Amino acid sequence: MAFLTLEKLTKKFGTHLAVDGLSLEVEKGEFIALLGPSGCGKTTTLQMIAGFVDPTAGAIRLEGRDLLAIKPAKRGLGIVFQSYALFPHMTVAENVAFGLEMQGVVAAERTKRVAETLDLVGLGAFAVRFPRQMSGGQQQRVALARALVIRPSILLLDEPLSNLDAKLREEMQIELRQIQRTVSTTTILVTHDQAEAMALSDRIVVMNQGRAEQIGPPHEAYERPATPFVANFLGKTNLVNGTTVRPEKISFGTSGLAGKVRTRIFQGNHWLYQVDTDGGLVTVIRQNTGEAMPTEGAAVHLVWQSSPPPSSGEVPAGRRGS
Amino acid sequence: MRLAPYLLSLPALLLFAGVVVVPLVMTVLLSFHDWGQYKGIEPVFILKNWQEVLTDSYFHEMFARTFRIAFFVTLLAAVFGAPEAYILNRMKSPWRGLFLLVILGPLLISVVARTLGWALLFGGNSGLVNKALMSAGLISAPLPFMFTETGMVVALAHVLMPYMVLSVWAALQRLDPQIENAAVALGAGPFTVLRRIVLPQVMPGILSGAIIVFALAASAFATPAIIGGRRLKVASTLAYDEFLNTLNWPLGAAVAVLLLLALVAIVIGASRLVERRYAQVFG
DSSP states (O other), X not given: OOSEEEEEEEEEETTEEEEEEEEEEEOTTOEEEEEOSTTSSHHHHHHHHHTSSOOSEEEEEETTEEGGGSOGGGSOOEEEOTTOOOOTTSOHHHHHHHHHHHTTXXXXXXXXXXXXXXXXXXXXXXXXXXXXXXXXXXXXXXXXXXHHTTOXXXXXXXXXXXXXXXXXXXXXXXXXXXXXXXXXXXXXXXXXXXXXXXXXXXXXXXXXXXXXXXXXXXXXXXXXXXXXXXXXXXXXXXXXXXXXXXXXXXEEESSSEEEEEEEEEEOSSEEEEEEEETTEEEEEEEEOOSSOOOOTXXXXXXXXXXXXXXXXXXXXXXXXXX | OOSHHHHXXXXXXXXXXXXXXXXXXXXXXXXXXXXXXXXXXXXXXXXXXXXXXXXXXXXXXXXXXXXXXXXXXXXXXXXXXXXXXXXXXXXXXXXXXXXXXXXXXXXXXOHHHHHHHHHHHHTTTTOHHHHHHHHTTSOSSXXXXXXXXXXXXXXXXXXXXXXXXXXXXXXXXXXXXXXXXXXXXXXXXXXXXIIIIIXXXXXXXXXXXXXXXXXXXXXXOHHHHHHHTTTSOOHHHHHHHHHHTSOOHHHHHHHHHHHHHHHHHHHHHHHHHHHHHXXXXXX
16 A cells, blocks of 8 residues: 555636646655646645645545544644745744644754754754845755654655756755655655656656646656657657657768758757758757767758667666665 | 935925924924013023923823823734734735725824714713623723723724734735745644744834834824823823913923933834844844
8 A cells, every 4th residue: 555645636726627636646755746837736736735725525645544634733744835934033943943842842852853954954053043044055955954853754845946046956956865865755846847856756747737647757757758748848859750759869860851950059068959851840959079060051861769669677777766 | 417316305305404303403492491471482591491391290290101101002002903913914805905994994084083983982981982891791880081091092002003003914914925834734733823933023013013103102192182181191282281371382392302302212222122133033
């Protein structure tokens, strides 16, 4: 039996179906990403698990128990909010200690666990600061520490990295993944950023209009998208002669689909091409290996492997849960 | 042109000097003039009025009453105004606007009219307030409201409540909407969320509202004049009486200037304290 089960979870706001019969089974220790565009129902799903929104129909079970019968304050879940929602009038240590205080943990034990958790997120030296005196990335860590210190059964992350700049976001992705591995808490991440979802999670739930379009490991969803929506949402795609091909799978050859380079954009680690062909405009991404590349206006031939997509056996090791 | 900003603000500066600075300076100078029953005002420089105001226990009583009333008005406004603002903030769309209008509506009516309304409600032993309290079994004999500090505090608290509600409301608007959920998720009950999370964050709003209410209550004239009449005077009605009944303008000026100085000192001191206390936290 799965650790956390969502059964035909449905939420209606008036006549609008925000979440439409979503079913999902999450294993203990798994990192799940709910991915989709804004308004796809991913945040509503998270809020139903947290207890801030009551479902219209369906059930949520945690280790077999009916989670909906438990008040939000008693669910014992750790939540990191998009705005972090830190308590501005409390120091970092007081913020982190708040949940333990509510659980009635004695002061000595509290101090010990707060220090441990702050060390875990790399903020051991910042205990007496106020949130206002910290950077966005540091505030994000405080929010994470505050959620983890209560040893939650599930960690819920609501767009936790969206307020950080691109470079910091990448660093935090790596760190978030490491911390999650260390504490091995079952985690559900809500995001609209497909790169973030793929980088962090064991399995992705791609959501659209309240429904799950595909549930599976990131690599599988990327290579074998179940629907055109998933294919487009997870990355760039070309539709050439009725088959979909990812731009990075196409290379320049001596024979193959003939075309002419319309635009060429240099993006540091790769080149982005748009090539006019008989089959329409094709996007091509080539690694920058330092070699000379076709220029704008050049006549080229495009080749790609039309072999069947890789089976799940080819999914790189380490993608699966630890 | 470096001069342009100064030239552009010149009209406003002239107006400010003309209607605020000049009368104020004249009032201060007036407080040092002499006055006699038959000789009237003599433009000399003496300290007689200030000595009288600062040493006579009659004036001490007046000022003590003024600030006592202002203190209780502030307390009452905070105790009722802060929860009022919180409830208002949690209301859904049509009701919120409606009740905001109900709370702010009194600001659209003259203070005199509102206070006369309270005088009617208080009026004598058969006033509506006393009848209501007695039929509710809260009191056995009628309470005196007219010409008492209690009556003044009640009427002033009502008159000044909107300032407190608006100030707390503004502080509540700055609250992160997720912050209460964050506390709930960590296991806090509704009362703990209020006491530990919401209240500390709206405290600056309550304190700045308190400063406004205190200053307005201490300098209020119409309400004390109607409820207290000439039997129960406060600093502002005292100054008025000196000017218009006794005709001792210099003494009235000394009372008015002292009230102004005391208020400025209290307001500046209080806001300094509030700023220092919360600078680190809210920046």
